[in-house]
Amino acid sequence: MRRSRLASEGKALLFTLPAMIPLSLFWFYPLVYVVYLSFTEWDFMSPVKTFVGLDNYRYLLDNPEFYQTLRVTLLFCVGSVLPIMAVGLGLAILLSRKRRGGAFYRMLIFSPWVTPTVAVSIVWSWIYEPDVGLANNVLHAFGLEGIRWLEDPNWALVSVLLVTVWKSAGWSMIFYLVAIGHVPPDYLEAAELDGASGWRKFRSVTLPLISPTTFFLFVVLTISSLQAYDQINVLTQGGPAGSTRTMLYFYYLSAFDAFQIGEASAVAILLIVGCVALSLLSFWIGRRTVHYS
């Protein structure tokens, strides 16, 4: 009996190995390793890693560039997450009723999401071209002055955000469509019998019922906006004058451009702490909110 128990334990472990080996190598071990690296000074090449305690963190907190990075990150998160959710919700409301061409609209609006970010960012950098690009041509047509989209520190972040929102709005729309589809029609009918207007029905019935989706999207989109890299790399490389340099981009530059591994690791730790805190918050709130499915 004991032998068979042992054998079944072994078999189960064997089943987990194909996933656990790469997970340990490329996920769990690096996670521990980056904590260690954040307490050292290293340049990738030299055989010694000098232990420096909390110096890397102290250096970060004394670095004005880091605070600019934090500000850009915050702007990027707010400026991408909220519009993606708002546009997605608006479109979902319009498309939630059966209407002719609905499937066609849905397809067009969702399509940017499947395309490679690098390739579509290149297309957008052509649209943003200052002399003959489409964006400035449209501005000219309205008698407005052209903008140097990617070279003007006041506009570069907006330009990157536009691409980001364009790419993901359809994705959040699909989530909202599913959520709105799950709202029980009797609730809406009951509200209607009570004399509720369209807006009132939406605000008092639909919106509270889809709040788990809103919350889920908020967390997932925030975490993914903290990790945005491709479009920034193609469009602005963090410039001009650091106006699009997010924390992740800062991390990338200090690791693979300046070879300041310790400092980069400290930034990574801050990013990880931020994301884990957000996820934990979401689990905690998720447990407290009532699910209707």
Next chain:
Amino acid sequence: MHYRSGMRRLLAHLLLAAVALLMAFPFYWMTTSALKTNDEIWQFPPTLWPHSPLWSNFADAWDAAPFARYIGNSIFVAAVIVVIQIVNSGMMAYAMTHMPFRLKNAFTALILVGYMVPVTAVYLPGYVVLSNLGLLDSYAGIILSNSVSIFSIFLIRQAFLQVSHELVEAGQIDGASHFRILWTLVFPLARSSFAVLALITFIEQYNNYFWPMLITKNPDLQLVSAGLRSFFVQGGAYGLKWPLIMAASAFTILPLLVLFLLTQKTIMRSVNLSAGASKG
């Protein structure tokens, strides 16, 4: 009343049509720009459709950089990763749902922690690991480091939770091994989740840029995004040969749009499933 609702419907249609046009227009603009001559593309006002479409731009762009190689690399790497993830996610999810073992809770917690950590934040230590293993600049490195996805594991686990223990026990009574039960009894029941896994993973890996770009310097190993980006930046292409750049972007993007057209339903359903998977 009737009149008002008619107006409203029209307004909704106009709004939707405007947004849909806006979303799709960059793809249209890419295609027409790819067909213009270098003179026409600098013309003001711009033409909506080129005077004489220059289809040869596509052939020229295709030859200007090893795009066949890049796209081949992307398809090969993505396909291998899909197969590996089907196997390891299936086995892991099966162990988590239908095999009792002592470390189960510990493993589940560990994976949950992994789910919360942003991948990009561990790229630096991951790079050091890969370099210590001597796997930088190799297909093995790209494939191995992408060979497991926590999302995929959760997705399949969610599907396997719906499969009854009785089915597994019946298989055991018939003398089938767990391996056999997994792939002949449980797998077919969860095949729609596996289809979603395959499709989403394929798209994700085909489009993958940041990590593969970090760990491969050899141009022969570049995936299509990195290859396209170096064509964009180098070789005098930057800002000078827009038609060729747009043509190259077009043949990178169009296969995905076609794939999307063919598998729309599965892809959109994946959104549903992914919400379920991340609720744990």
